[in-house]
Amino acid sequence: LTPAPGCCVKKLTGLVAATFTPLTAEGEINLSVIGPYIDYLIEKQNVKSVFINGTTGEGCSLTVDERKQLAAAWCQHGKGKLEQVIVHVGCMSIKDSQELARHAASIGADGIAVISPSFFKPINADALRLFIKEVSAFAPDLPMYYYHIPSMTGVALDAADVLNGIEQMIPSFQGVKYTGTDLRDLGQCVCYSQSHNWSVMFGVDEQLLGALVLGVHGAVGSTYNYLGRIVNQMLAAFDNGSLYFYYYYLCSAGFDVSVNKQVMSEVSGLAMGPPRLPLLPCPVSKAQAIAQKIKDFSQGH
Ligand SMILES: CC(=O)N[C@@H]([C@@H](O)[C@H](O)[C@H](O)CO)[C@@H](O)CC(=O)C(=O)O
Structure with a gap:
């Protein structure tokens, strides 16, 4: 029996820290910080999931090899401690994104996310869906999230249009990380995601309370690295009314x-x-x- 898509997936919810990438004074990646960083997030901020190599992690300024080393370190140190390690694999070249997706699967990541390429841009939602599909094909068993961040990519296609029908192309698709302020589009993403049990994770930390009202399932952001405990209290208060x-x-x-x-x-x-x-x-x-x-x-x- 083939399990129904999404049936065995740990749903991504709650607060996720978009992690910084520790660098040495010389500007080299500093993997020695990652172990203590994980303990800090869990013990001091009550944040148990991470989104690595994204915007906050300066992923697009890192080489593919550095990104692999970081992803491996987060997965290795986070094993048995973190609930989810989501690896951002977006690059200008689809080949690099595919390689990072394949690597993320090989090191036991819990999911991958991808932004739209931003130099040569997809002309429409069909082209972007195709791009996401071809990246996902290199990690077909890993939950895939579309990372919508038009302020950085300049790709202002409605995320809801990108989601529309994507489940037929990508069985492992699991939702969207929404870093945008278009509440109509966000609301449509939430509606569409309900019937697929996907996660809509909000990425504008200072507007999280408003997004909760629209029904988002959690948040991925930079400030949860150091404000996680306080924002978690807000989420709990919102949740239980x-x-x-x-x-x-x-x-x-x-x-x-x-x-x-x-x-x-x-x-x-x-x-x-x-x-x-x-x-x-x-x-x-x-x-x-x-x-x-x-x-x-x-x-x-
Ligand atoms: C544009 C940007 O960097 N947005 C941040 C926010 O957490 C942002 O730092 C915060 O809302 C403050 O403006 C996140 O959405 C980015 C993120 O999750 C990531 O690092 O991939």
Whole structure:
């Protein structure tokens, strides 16, 4: 029995660090940093997946051989620690991308991603799909993600057009890393991906909250290298609705200036004092109960 496409794939979700490439002072790749880098991401940032050799990793400024060495080091040091190592294989020459895809499969990477070539550009979505297919053919068992980043490639085809029908050409296709601000296109990618169980990973870190509303499954970005812990808390609050639960609780507890002022006193420790008549002071016990909810919320309970 041939498994249905995507049935055995670990779905890419949550926060993924788009990693930097450590270099020595002389400008050579510094593989010795990768082991400690992985421990730092896991222990200090609670980030367990990486996207390597991408934009943040200066992938397009590295040689094919350097990219292979880096990919091998991330996979080797990440084995048993990282959940997913996604290797970006985009290059100007399809031959180089194919070689990197083949290599990624041989070292046990969890997935590959590819940008559009940007000197000779695909004329339409058909041409880009064909390019992605021919790269994927060198790693047919690895999940393939289209890396949409028009600000860097200058290829402004709608990502949703690229996705349309791609599953018929690339059985291993698993989604899109969307580094763009066109929310209509992003929303269409999310809709199309639902029926294929693909991942739409957002790549504009400063707009992540907005993209979550559209239903993206996670995010790949540079700032999660050092802000992962905080952004993970935001994702958890968004996921379980606790942020809204808190506001709901607050409103249902009878929310007015008196309550608000007393809650501020309780939470901040600053003496806001009572409200002025005709407002009546909020009972301290009520404000304390709300303050406790806020404390629980900020501690992730
Ligand atoms: C253009 C760019 O570099 N975008 C970053 C963002 O993480 C970006 O650094 C962040 O949103 C700050 O602008 C990522 O989307 C890039 C990325 O994931 C990668 O390194 O491949």
